[in-house]
Amino acid sequence: MMSFADAVKSTPGKVGELVWLEVGEREVRGRLDQLRHCLVGRWGIISAPFPKLEYVKGKIKIAVLGRDILLFDFELSHEAERVLARGKRSIKENCLILDRWNPKVGCSCKNSNAVEAWVRVVRLPLHFWSLEVFKRIGDGCGGFVAVDEDTRSLSELQWARILVKHAEWEVPNSAHIVLGSGCFSLQLWWESPPWFTQVVPGRLAKGRRRSCWVST
Secondary structure, three states, X not given: OOOHHHHHHHOOOEEOOEEOOOOOHHHHHHHHHHHOOEEEEEEEOOOOOOOEOOOOOOOXXXXXXXXXXXXXXXXXXXXXXXXXXXXXXXXXXXXXXXEEOOOOOOOEEOOOOOEEEEEEEEOOOHHHOOHXXXXXXXXXXXXXXXXXXXXXXXXXXXXXXXXEEEOOOOOOOEEEEEEOOEEEEEEEEEEOOOEEOEEEEEEOHHHOXXXXXXXX
């Protein structure tokens, strides 16, 4: 397996169809300091009444990170700790499970259970807009699940949006449809969460260090 360092050295910035970047802690330190004030909320099932999310001192910003994940950005770090210490909260009769933010939030990991992801087939020619073709494309991308309502109703024709099974971090970036003696090459846009893998230090000859990709 090619190491991260060898991959970057062989073709700086790009290896095959992948772009590789190595950033230092100094480049992200400021953002990491801000995120230490943040909590992550996931919706759970209410089996007992929980206290409501109370008013907090200072400002609080709420943003959507992904499906069923919210980010709570507290102006005051001690307020985040206070809310976290009180355990589960409820918002409009919905249970909210809170935890500290960490770099893996919103990511999938190798060997995790199969998930679903939306893929957009950009500028799909109009004569291919049929459920049969959507199913063929979806199966080729991991397994067809469904199409969204705008695609089904033909109200958005810039792309066909298909929900597929998604269990690998490497995904195809194009689809090729052959009709008769012609071939249509189409770009795929994936709406999938980032994947996280662990990098551990290795050793080369003469004491030089390198980094190798290993599975989490």
